[in-house]
Amino acid sequence: MKRILVTGACGYIGSHTMVELLENGYEVISADSHINSNETPLQSIYEITGKKINNCVIDLSNKEECSSFFEQIGHIDGLIHFAALKSVGESVTNPLLYYENNLCSLMNILNAVQTKSIEAFIFSSSCTVYGITEKQPVDETSPFLPTGSPYGRTKQIGEQIIQDVYLNSKLKAISLRYFNPAGAHHSGKLGELPINPALNLVPSITETAIGVRERLDIHGVDYNTRDGSCIRDFIHIEDLASAHRLALEYIFLGKQNKSYEVFNLGTGQGVSVLEAVQSFESIAGIELNKKIGLKREGDIPFIYSTIEKAQNELGWTPKYGIDDIMSTAWAWEKSRRK
Numbered sequence: 001m002k003r004i005l006v007t008g009a010c011g012y013i014g015s016h017t018m019v020e021l022l023e024n025g026y027e028v029i030s031a032d033s034h035i036n037s038n039e040t041p042l043q044s045i046y047e048i049t050g051k052k053i054n055n056c057v058i059d060l061s062n063k064e065e066c067s068s069f070f071e072q073i074g075h076i077d078g079l080i081h082f083a084a085l086k087s088v089g090e091s092v093t094n095p096l097l098y099y100e101n102n103l104c105s106l107m108n109i110l111n112a113v114q115t116k117s118i119e120a121f122i123f124s125s126s127c128t129v130y131g132i133t134e135k136q137p138v139d140e141t142s143p144f145l146p147t148g149s150p151y152g153r154t155k156q157i158g159e160q161i162i163q164d165v166y167l168n169s170k171l172k173a174i175s176l177r178y179f180n181p182a183g184a185h186h187s188g189k190l191g192e193l194p195i196n197p198a199l200n201l202v203p204s205i206t207e208t209a210i211g212v213r214e215r216l217d218i219h220g221v222d223y224n225t226r227d228g229s230c231i232r233d234f235i236h237i238e239d240l241a242s243a244h245r246l247a248l249e250y251i252f253l254g255k256q257n258k259s260y261e262v263f264n265l266g267t268g269q270g271v272s273v274l275e276a277v278q279s280f281e282s283i284a285g286i287e288l289n290k291k292i293g294l295k296r297e298g299d300i301p302f303i304y305s306t307i308e309k310a311q312n313e314l315g316w317t318p319k320y321g322i323d324d325i326m327s328t329a330w331a332w333e334k335s336r337r338k
Helices: 012-022 040-049 063-072 088-093 095-116 150-165 201-210 237-252 273-284 308-314 322-336
Strands: 003-007 027-031 078-081 120-126 172-178 180-182 216-219 234-236 260-265 290-293
Touching: 003 012, 012 027, 012 040, 012 237, 063 095, 078 095, 078 237, 088 095, 088 150, 095 120, 095 150, 120 150, 120 237, 150 172, 150 260, 172 237, 180 201, 180 237, 201 216, 201 273, 201 322, 216 273, 234 237, 234 322, 237 260, 237 308, 260 308, 273 322
Parallel strands: 003 027, 003 078, 078 120, 120 172, 172 260, 180 234, 216 290
Antiparallel strands: none
């Protein structure tokens, strides 16, 4: 049985990926600082999989703490690195926090990966690495352009660090460039669990619908898009989780020839913010209280992916669309408020 260390494991993507790994025969080790999470998802994971996971609370940006942790955990076959701060707006107002947390933790982990000869390293990257680009859809060869936020730059720099580290390494690494993860586990027992007020669109929608927030603020309808609102490529969280397992297996089965690879993870379909809201209102039978607000600094007007590389090489194809995202997110919102 392969042992996989998941950092940021109690977060939204990390928790769903742990379910995917556990259901496919992997042993999982959870590491999370709980800066933006808590251990609630671990109970949900137990209810879904029947397997109990204990989290190691650790600040991976602390070099000594990180080194000591890796000395104690024993053999690891693969590592999926989710742990990072991820608010675009917060990164604009507090850039040093993002550079220190996101990049120091990455470098500490890469040092441990090389020292322990961990066979497979999967990095949680983002479509923000492509920056504000006119070329749509974007593929893996699209250049890095200015991102508009320190968060995006930490992903760009992070990928470059990994590429440099693995240039002459016999080990293998993959960066997975997510577009917009959303939705919840189909069991209704696990989903996005913001510790602070939700910043992402879908939980903001469901929180408005259930009455936790007074209204849904739509940040700008004067972009140069088909309806004036931002266009995003929303990917269901379970599709995203399965891609991480397939990326590990791509390395473990000896299919990856290069030491470092990158893959886009989206659906290849752009959905506007207003279209996403309309999808929810149709599914839930609720008209949301909405307010059109100003653009948010750092937001990219439009971006969506081409996913042929992941389909052809990883054998991955997303199963779910925007309506599935909204229906599972709404079921989760109602479940967690009981």
